[in-house]
Amino acid sequence: MPHLPASAALARFRVIDLTQVRAGPTACRQLADWGADVIQVQMPEHMRGDDTLGGQDGSDYQYTHRNKRSITLDLKQAEGIATLKRLIAGADVVVENFRPDVKHRLGIDYASLAADNPGLVYASISGFGQTGPLAQRPGFDQIAQGMGGLMSVTGIPGDGPVRVGIPIADLCAGIFCAQGILVALLERQSSGKGQFLHTSLLESMVYMMDFQTSRYLIEGEVATQAGNFHPTSIPxxxxxxxxxxxxxxxxxxxxxxxxxxxxxxxxxxxxxxxxxxxxxxxxxxxxxxxxxxxxxxxxxxxxxxxxxxxxxxxxxxxDMRGVFQEPQIQHLGMVKEVVSKWHGPQKLVGQPMQLERTPSTIARAAPKRGEHSEEILLELGLTREDLTRMKSNGVF
Missing domain, CATH: 3.30.1540.10 (formyl-coa transferase, domain 3)
Structure with a gap:
């Protein structure tokens, strides 16, 4: 099945999703939910290297990867890299969350790809940034929550630091990345040029500290835990x-x-x-x-x-049961329904903002690994003979 846009808003854009885990896939889900043709590039089944979010049949994966198509490519093979570059040559956006050195080693960094596609918007998400003393350090949500200050102000005073109950650094980094992509696409309309943009879990977490940062930077006040009570507005x-x-x-x-x-x-x-x-x-x-x-x-x-x-x-x-029993949440229609050919009917939370003329929906359930490999490769102009040879060589 060709691209089935979830909205008319971004249906003209193609996004190549090279991400894993949560921050990057969240960014790409935002674009997919608004109609972009998001092609998720995964490792072939025999490599089994990217089963994340509880496995590809889990509810977490189903939520994060809806509205996308999936292709498998072995990026350790020259033909796999060549096929990826061919795919990117006709794309508008690439999103990746490798460690900063990996894209250069594979030859799929922004400078290399922009030479053939100068309008490309290339977005990178990392743990700590693309450069600097911690650039190569592995980054995870809870690490960013701690280093960015959130855990120091969360929890009951005297009980020690507490993590937030959702992966907020991952989610914010993904949403900020999607926002940056949209800004770059808007700018491209006037300049005709793409650009490299990047964010990180750490930067996103520090930004989300919001008024706590200004309390320190302007007033010199180091916030502490206030438990379940607002630190300044009482009661x-x-x-x-x-x-x-x-x-x-x-x-x-x-x-x-x-x-x-x-x-x-x-x-x-x-x-x-x-x-x-x-x-x-x-x-x-x-x-x-x-x-x-x-x-x-x-x-x-x-x-x-x-x-x-x-x-x-x-x-x-x-609790979550109470959330979805709330009459106002039911009225807002936040729960969307989709039918997965693998798992049957599903209910998932949709986008939290409403565009009246070009609304978002869930048009496609999360794909199985490589579910759309052949159709996407055929769209690139490859022949059935090419596909047979590539499949036998383990390229996809």
């Missing part, structure tokens, strides 16, 4: 009602007044221990204990309704 955090936990966010004096009224404690507004943000910061523990004592009188459903109707942000803390 904002996790509180316990009669039947479980919920989040409440109180930002600003007007919302503080509303919060006190709803909780049945209007006297707190004038109480010198709590009347302004500075006082509430000093007396945070006492205030939180008193809030929890009052919240224990009712269930979460009651408080969520009361606070939101009163103009105070409040919400449940859901």
């Amino acid at each position: 904002t955090g996790v509180y316990k009602a009669r039947d479980g936990y919920m989040n409440i966010a109180v930002f600003g004096s007007k919302i503080w007044e509303r919060f006190c009224a709803i909780l049945g404690a209007p006297e707190w507004v004038a109480d010198p221990r709590y009347h302004d943000k500075a006082a509430r910061s000093v007396n945070r523990d006492a205030l939180n204990a008193e809030i929890n004592r009052r919240l224990a009188a009712q269930d979460r459903e009651y408080w969520v309704k009361q606070f939101n109707e009163g103009g105070v942000a409040c919400g449940l803390i859901n």
Whole structure:
């Protein structure tokens, strides 16, 4: 089956996906979900070198590689490299996450490929950057979470550093990479030229520290763990009602007044221990204990309704079952359905932004390794005889 675009938005672009694990495949999934013809290049079955994300039949792999086609090529063979270069010659984008030296060794670095395809946008994702003292060091999500500062501000004070429960460095690096690719493609419309762009898990993680970076760089303040409570806006955090936990966010004096009224404690507004943000910061523990004592009188459903109707942000803390039972999430249509010829009907989360005229969908389930090798090679102009010879030689 030829390219089956998931959206009209990027359907004119072809992307060669040379990535493994999560950050690179995430970048390519973003492009595939918006219609790009993403061709995933994998090692042949006999090499078995890139079974990642829990194996190719696992739910993680199915989610990450939907809307792509797959070809296998042995890049240790000269004909495998030559075929890849032929594929790239007609492409708009290449995405890779080898260690920085590997692409040069294989002769598929940006300079080498741009000589034949000057409009090529070449995107690289690494652990620590393309150059510098750590460029050759292997990079993984949790390493970047630690080095980028996130683990130092996550968790309960005194309990030691805590990793975030998703691979946030991988995911952010992939999303930033996809954004960079789109920027480069936009720029190409005026210059006619492609370019080399790169990001890393470490850079993405530092960027995602956001206001914590400015607190240090501008004010010299080194943030520490604040647990489930906002470090500067009080009271904002996790509180316990009669039947479980919920989040409440109180930002600003007007919302503080509303919060006190709803909780049945209007006297707190004038109480010198709590009347302004500075006082509430000093007396945070006492205030939180008193809030929890009052919240224990009712269930979460009651408080969520009361606070939101009163103009105070409040919400449940859901597990994954609760997430997909949320009426608003159901209304937003975030769950998409697709039929895999290998696994049958599947439900997967779609893109989190909606383009009304060119929406994204899931048009194709994740492919098996090399599922589209022959059709892609035939599109390149190779003959059936070429394919027979290449197959017997283990090129794909």
